[in-house]
Amino acid sequence: MADADPKIEKSEETKITIPTEGTTVPEAPAAKPKRSLLRPLLMFGVPAILLAIMGYFYFTGGNSVSTDNAYVQQDKSSVSTDVAGRIVEVGVKENQTVKAGDLLFRIDPEPYRIAVSQAQAAIAAAQVQLNTDEVSYQGKGADIQAAHDAIQNAQENYDRQNALMKQGFTTRANFQSAQHALEQARAQLQNAQASAAEARAKIATGAAVPGENPAIAAARVQLAKALLDLQRTEVRAPVSGIVSQTKSLQVGQQMITGLAAVTIVSNRPAWVDANFKETDLNKMRVGQCSIVTLDAYPGLKLKGHVESMGAGTGSEFSVLPAQNANGNWVKVTQRVPVRIAIDDKSPRALIAGLSADVKVVFKGACN
Missing domain, CATH: 2.40.30.170 (Efflux pump adaptor protein, beta barrel domain)
Known part of the structure; x- marks a missing residue:
């Protein structure tokens, strides 16, 4: 009976079944899996994000x-000096803020002060020369008058000798001497008139500078240039800004005209x-x-x-523009x-x- 009945009761509440050969044991039902949110998220979320990104670039990317x-x-203003010379004073430092008109550096002014004095002396010399020419011109008038008197005397002597020559009371030598004296007197008059014209030209004024003697005008121009050069020995800021590249601004440095000495960033x-x-x-x-x-x-x-x-x-x-007229040209x-x-x-x-x-x-x- 024990072989025929495989069930063994251990208690009224618990029963253990021992399978025999040839019997099939039913499988326990599998636990129901939980639904995952990853699949719908990947199926719908990722395409939606991609569509949103594409839409954003579609509607805004072309704008x-x-x-x-x-x-x-x-x-940026590169400041250079208009006159050459040695720096005797520096008024700024690197990255210093300056206003238009502030002193940057000063060049030795002494050579240019001497040039001003020379120009002033040239004006004085021209004025003295003008006075001399005016006096000389006035003297030329007296020479002309003396030449006229000499001609008159020579003409009278010539007329007298000519009359005597016709009457046979004088020699041919005296007649020719009187004739020669008349010609010399006329030549002296021409020379006096030419000298007077030359003296008048020296005291005349030109059309370019009316009312002033050309020599004096030239001397005044030289004075103006000397004063301008003296003024330019003080190099000032052309604009307001920040000073940069001041390494060449050193007392004793020799400056050359046209060479940038400092840069101002406006x-x-x-x-x-x-x-x-x-x-x-x-x-x-x-x-x-x-x-x-x-x-x-x-x-x-x-x-x-x-x-x-x-x-x-x-x-x-660019300094060397590209030349694409060749067989290896590649469009860039x-x-x-x-x-x-x-x-x-x-x-x-x-x-x-x-x-x-x-x-x-x-x-x-x-x-």
Whole structure:
């Protein structure tokens, strides 16, 4: 009976069934799996995000262009000296703020003071020479009058000898001597008249400088130049701004005319030169809104507008422009400089040469 009945009761509440050979044990029902949210998220969320991104670029991507090839620019004045000489005084230091008219440096003025004195002496000499020429001209009038008197006497003597010669009471030698004296008197008159004309020319005034003797006018011009050179020994700031590159400003340094001695970065409003690709210019117009960000000041955004667009690409104004007329020519997208005026007042200093990112919005306001 025990072999026939495999069930063994251990208690009334618990029963253990021992399977025999040939019997099939039913499997316990599997636990119902929990529904996962990953599959619907991947099926619907990711495509929705992609569609949103595509839609954003579709509706807004064609409304603006941007470039990171942009730099802050400011007006810079290279100051040089108009007169050569040795520096005797320096009035500024590196990165010092100056106003227009402030003294930058002074060149030794002594040689130019001497030149002023020489010009003044030249004026005095010209004035003395003019007085001398006027007196000489007046003397030439007396010479002319004396020549006229000599001619009159010679003419009378000639007439007398001629009459005597006709009557046979004088010799031919006396007659010829009287004739020769008359000719000499006439020649003296011509010489006196020529000398008077020369003296009159010396005291005359020219059409370019009416009312003043040319020699005196030339001396006055030399004096004016000497005074101007003396004034230029003091080199002053032409504009207000910040002084830079003052390493050559040393007392005792010999300055040469035309050689830049110092640079002043003007405090006038800065702008940005943005080099856009030529393919970005189709919709760009002057006056369009722009946003400028600076690498030096993360988080700072400045609004501006397109002020102007360059008349040529960057390669056109290079020292050696590219010549593409050859068999190995490869087309390269060109860059066109676009000037961006900054409308906002920056809370930070806009240093010349800072790297910037520029975004130009074709329609609507900048965001």
